[in-house]
Structure formats: structure tokens, C-alpha cells
Amino acid sequence: MRTNPFLTPSADSAPAGIRSAPISRREAIRLGLLGAAGLFLAGKWDSQAFADDAPQVKIPVQAKARAVIQVFLWGGMSHTDTWDPKPDAGYDYTGQFKATIQTNVTGILLGELFPELAKQADKYSLIRSMTHHNNGHETAAYMMQTGHMPGERLAYPSLGAVFALLKGYNAGYKGLIPPYVVLTQPQGRFSESGFLGSKYKPFATGGDPNAARFEVEGVIARGITDERQIARRDFLHTMNTMGHAMPENSQLAISKEAEEQAYNLILGKGKEVFDLSKEQPELRDRYGRHTFGQDCLVARRLVESGVPYVTINYPGGWDTHSNHFATMRRQCPQLDQGLATLLRDLSDRGLLDSTIVWCCGEFGRSPKVDWQPPWNGGRNHYGNVFSVLVAGGGFKGGHIVGSSTEKGEEVKERPVYPIDLLGSIYELAGIDPDARLPHPMGFEAHVLSPAEKGAKSAGRLREIM
């Protein structure tokens, strides 16, 4: 079995953002990509295999964004009820939400449920012409999170997994927390790590940060004292009879190393990043005492501690085929509060300039309300046009990109395709979108592939970069 060389955290590699040349094989070794695993695995790698897998990554001298927080509104949030209001479209379109709200940027209006975001409009820009014309959850989620078209032979990794590869342990990240974290549940609509393999899957925290204690799965166990934790670890080590009988086995060395890293987090100080009692109660209140609000606070703490990519999968989702208006009345204020506080808090701490925040679902929702049973006032999947919020990390605030037609049904000006949005994020983070990704079979694969069948592009978001 060919071994993926990108497996071990390196102790001595350079921090992200300061390398400018493609990483050659020799350089990769110097950077320590072979690392500890190399000591017992090097024999299995022939140099050809390594050369095939080595990514040709050009990291510009100055990447503006060091980290990304993705708020994924899975299920698909209505664009017309929120960030692209169409108050004059008529009741069959607006339903209950006819009112709009003026933001702190002249000319930008939001739906009535976003008073807090309205006060922060200078910090973010809204794309109102996002489009991919796909109405299936899985396919649309794949397109929005990988930038690739379905139907290829390959299954590509999500943006977060690419960050874990290129901004994680191979690029100088030294944290104990894995470089790609999901709060709190994995989205599970497609394999986020694609062909990169499970090493690059997101670490899903589980638990609830709004609970009295945020029990991060595998890190913070309920009812086990540290004393017992240490005692049973020592017990495990003395009881590992087979391990002792095969001290030279390379498989068991992998097991041992993974265990050591796990215990560094379980018994070390690294887990304090999840301890929200270290925050001021007033700030926690501002984020909102609900799961999403506290997710946002954890995301900020993670980014502060150096984690390069954090995804918040919106708790409960936005797939409002029925009971749409009541769900929006309940969820939008929480989204408004959490996201607005996150932007302000990042900005207050000087982190917004180096942290991209992007927020959208896999698609929007049909602008025309479906009053028929069984929906009784619902909105369905809609990929023709929808909205995305982007902020920080080199994205300018206070702008609107593109527009939708009168009733929010089609793109009117300046379409933005997934490849345009993701290409912009990669560029700001110093990841070359044309870079080759390592494929375990040596197939040719790139971070983004504009030439893919069916892929469309209208250019990166230069107007706000």
C-alpha cells in the first residue's frame, strides 16, 4: 500500500505564509515532512511514489488570511428573507417578511430579522449573485465546499481538508488540536476529506458548548478524574501484551504515536481552548446563550490558538420546506446575534484582518412561497441564485457583489460561481488554486480545476479583495 507522506506533524517546518517557492521533494524532507513516521516508514516509500505525491504548492510571501471560520447554513437558508430582501415582490414572495432594515452602510438593506448584523455591515460584504443551478443537498454541498463539479471520477476534498493539508502540520502548525475542526457535528453529506484520506477529515467536537461543560468528544470525558485517567493509561501500557511481543512492528508504532498525541491533548493544557468558563460571562451573553452563539465563541478561541480552519455546521440546519416562517423567526435572531458578535469580537481583538469568515448554505430557497399542502407556506431548494456573507482576511467590508433579479429568482449582474468564491478564499490564504493535490493513486488533481466539464467561472472577487 502506498503511504501518504503527509501524515506527521513536523517539528521544524517553517510557519505558513513565508515560503515562496514550490515545495520540492528534497525541500519537503528538509522541512520534516518525513518526520517521525519517516523513521519507521521510510523503507516503504520509493522515491517515485513520493515525487508523485508531492504537492507543487506556491505559497505567496504574504498571505492575508491565516485562518478561516466557515459558518455553514446547511439545508440552505432563504436569501430573500435574509440578506437579499425583495420587499416589493409581493406577498407570494415575501410572505410575512416584508420589512427591511437599514444597515450602517448607506444603501445596504437587510431583512428585518438581522438588526445586529445591520450594525456591522462595514465589516462584511454580501454576494447576492451566488449561483450553481443545483438543487440537491449533496451535490450542491459538494460544489460549495470543494469548488469542483460532480461527475468526475475523483471525489475532491473540502476547503477545510485542503487547509488541513496545506496549512496544517506540514506547514508549521504545531497545535495539539487538529487543524480542521467542526463544531459540533460533522455535516456528513459527503466525505469532506475526499481522496486525501481520513487524516484530513475534520475533527468533530461533539458536545454542546452551551451546556454547563463543553464535553468535547475524546478530549473531555465525563466522570473520569485525572488520577484515574493516568492510572488506567499506565495500566493499559503494562497490559499491552501483543505490543510488547512485537516491539519492531511498524503498524504498532503508528498506533503508539497516535496514542501519544491523543494523550497530549487528553492530559495536557491544549484542551483549555474548549473551556468557555475562561471567558467573561458578559461576552458569552453577547454571543448568545444558545448552541450557535457559543459555537461562534469557541471558533474565535480556536482561531486565536492557531487552528487554521473551523467550520460551524449550523445546529439544526435550514431545510425549511415546511414551517418555514416560524423556523426563520426562531433561528435568524440567533444567527444574527452569534455572527455579528463574532465579527465584532474578531475585529476588537485585531483578528478580523487575518481571519476569513464566510457564511452560506449549499443553496438558497425558492423566492416564491409554496402555500400548497404539505408545505403550507414553505420554501424549497434553490440553486439559481442565493447569497453569501464574506468578511475579514483580506475581504473588504461594506460592499455588495452582484445582484439578483427583481424577485430574487435569477442572477441579474455579476454571477459568482463556487470556483470564484473558493478561489478567492484560497488566494487570500496564500494557497495557489492551481496547485496539485497529492492523490494516493497518483492521479492528477488540483486544488481547483476551472477546466472541469460543466465548470463555470466569472472571475475571483477582485472587487472586494
Next chain:
Amino acid sequence: MKTLCISALLFVAISGSVHAADSEQTLFEGSTCILPETPLDRIVSRKLSKLGVKPVMCSDSVFLRRAFLDVIGTLPTAKESREFLLDQNRNKRNALIDRLLDRDEFAYYWAMKWSDLLRVKAEFPVNLWPNAAQAYHHWIMVSIRENKPYDQFVREMLTANGSNFRVGPVNFYRAMQNKTPEGIAATVALTFMGTRVESWPQKDYLPGMSVFFSQITYKPTREWKEEIVYWDPDKKLAPTNSAMPSQTALFPDGKKLKRVPPDQDPRVIFSDWLITPKNPWFTTCLVNRAWFWFMGRGIIHEPDDIRPDNPPVNPALLEYLKKEFIASRYDMKHLYRLILSSRTYQSSPIIPQSDAPAEVEANFGFYPLRRLDAEVLIDAINKVTGTSDLYTSAIPEPFTFIPENTPAIALPDGSITSPFLELFGRPARATGLLDERLNRFIPTQKMHLLNSSHIQQKLEKNPNLKAILKSKTNPKEIREELYLAILSRFPTPEESGKVEAYAKSGVMNKREAWVDLVWALINSDEFLYRH
């Protein structure tokens, strides 16, 4: 312990008693069974003796656990372990192989493996839809249970017509991202020939082969997501992107079919070419895959990368298996039994001393350690702790609700899953490549096993442990019962002493000490690895 094993290793290596039972048994090596050297073993030994290695047999307890995990993907119970270990019958290993091949779990476990290759998944990137995925899986599972001959199994898929909900095998043609004739041809080549079209040097071979699949038609019905897959003779017969005359097709061996007869399903013509003993790929691909499944490594490696410049490590071995498989009329269980009853399969998991370890590994000089598959691992943990997991799908269809206590190996659809399965590298079933399944430990997996509430709750709840503690008071009996259930063997005196010492350490109460023993054993390498 270590010295014990090493001395046993030396003992067996020096004594070299091949035909008789190896009477001296240690924890991991030696055998009480008579196991004659088979022709297969002689072929393997010939290469190994050149490397100066004489393989050592594994112990009965290692064999027991290995056979259960490899044949049925399921742990033996404490009772099954005790009975086997105490059985004095010198033919007990072969008898166990026969029993396992007849069990229900055999069909589930092997349907799981085939479902990876055949990409049985309701949603993304393969979009079968739940009832179609289940029809497909059911057909695969029943074919395995009935031990359908392999040639028939493949032919039924390649020539299938009908509804995706009713005719399971038509889903072969739906379970791929790229459903153009070329995409289908590439999938057929990977699945049944073990070759990757990307590595074919002749650029016209793929378009030429795609002609055979250019008349497949997919037609929706009035039922939601139902689709009829069938041969449409009126559809234009044409290779894509090729300068060849439109009715000429090309077999992957370069043979040309000048004119595809208009009254014949070209898929049948292709199947007739593929499914014969003479075909250079068909039998090779399957026997090599079977060998890989049991031995962790193909004779041609990777098993789905067969090409002239990737030769078999032991051509005689491959030829022998092919000959046997063809002579048995493609009897899968015959092939499995042939491998399982060999001394080669039953060799020690301890790597023998040698100057060329990589060569010894490539020539099957020992049984390589492999982490349990995600599904097998969670089933093992659930079985040991008497608990179950919940499996769900993102698609809320009646077909995706799974009864409690369904083992993960029996899940009929790759979209029905759990966070544990995703974390532990269950394949995405996107491509059918064997490398999609990842069994290499990463730190977050260890965190989950060592310290998650998911596992901790199972350990605390553990009705099996409660029952043992209720019915037995003698610590020795409790220890034995736990070791037999978790590691499929009796504890050594040394281990027993350590368990007693831990209980006396005073950090935890009596019950907690037993909970911690279960925790330690399921976190031990012996539990986590096939060995």
C-alpha cells in the same frame, strides 16, 4: 513475555516440524493441529526459503480470532473461544473454517466488502437512492449467501436490464459518477479486470471499449426516483472521441470487432469476451483480490492496478489459484477455503528475522497486522460490551431506518452511517478503489477509543459485565470470562497478576477496576489489530 515468544520462535524455526503438529504453543505461535503443507504452501515456501525464512504457524487462539475476523468480520463469543481452545480434535482449524463459511455473518461481511467495490450508496457522489441501494445490496448479499459462481455473479451485473428498485444488479450501471460510455467502461475495467484505464498506454482502447456500453439507456418512470436501465438497440452505437468507424468496437486486449451485430446486446458480446478462463484479467483480478483480502497484500499489488509493468511477486502462486478457481467453476468458497486452510494463511503475526524484511513481507512470510475495519471494530466493541449503535442516513426515507442491534457490517447502504464509522475511515464508496478504506490510526481515533463519552457510556452500561459480576465472584473466573470475550484467549499468569495489582491500587473501586480492565483490553493492540 517477550523472551517467551522469542524462544518459541527460535524453537519452531530450529525444529522446523512442518507436517506434524507444532506441539509447543505460546501466546501467538505454535499449533496443536495437524496441518499438512498444501501445494499452495509449497509454492510460497519456495520463494521464502530463498530468503532464508521458514514461516512459523500461529497459535490456536490467534487462529481462532483471525479466522472469525477475516471470514465473518465478527468476534467469537467467550463460549465459542473456550470451546475451540479446549477442543482436542486435531482437525479443529479446518472444521472451524467450514463452520464460519456457512454463517449468516459471512454473507453480511462479504457483501460489505463487495459493496465497497460496487459502490453501494444512496447519495453522493454515487446517487443510487435508498431503495435502489438496498435492492443492489440485497442481491449482492443473497448471491454471496448462495455462493453464486463468480462468472454468473459478474454476468448478471454486466447484462442486467430492468428497474433499479426491482432488479438489484442493474444498479451496477448507476453506481458511478460518470455514466458516459467511457465512464462505464472505466468502471468495468477497474471492477472486473483490476486495471485503471488511466494507465493504458493505447489511447484508443478506452473509446473502443466504450462502444460496448454505448447503447445503455436510463429511463425514469412515474415513480419517484425509479429508473429503468436497459439495452436500447436503436441508440446510436458510437465510440466517444474516437476516429474509429462508428460500429467498430475494441476489446481491451486490442482485438477488434469490426461490426457489432445490430440484433445483439453489445454488453453480452463484451461479457462473452471477459468471462472466460482464457481472459487475461478476469480470473487474475478475482483470485488476487481474494488473496489480498485474507493476506493484506496482493500477489499483484495494488490489487486494482494490474498492468504489464506491475508483475506478480509470485507468478506460480497466481497461476495455481487461477487454475483451482477455474477448475472449481468459479466457486468462491472453494477459493477461500484453499487460502484459509493453508499454513501460509495460518502463519505467525510476528515478523521473522531476515536481511530483507520488505521481500519477506511481499512474499507472505508472516501474517501482517491490520487495524480492524471501522465496521468490524464498532461491532466488536458493541459485542464485548453488550451495547449497540444508532445508524442513520441524511435521506429521510423509510428504507434508511435501521433496526437497533443491526451490526455495522450488515448496513445495506453507504449513506447509512454513524460518526464512529466516518471517523474510522469507512470508505466513501465514490470510486470503487480499494484504497478508499483507510485503516491507519490517527490521533483523533485514539482519542475516541480512549476517552470519548460514546465509548465510556458503553463501558459503564456494559450489561455483559454486569451479568458476569452477578454470576461469578471468583476474580479468576471473571478475568477468564473477560479475556475470552475480548481477546479470545485465556489470560496469562503474568497478566492476571497485573490485573490484581491494579484492583488493589486504590485509585478506583472494585467495579471501576473491572470497567478499566475492559477499557484497557479494548484499547490494546491485540484487540485493535487483526493479527
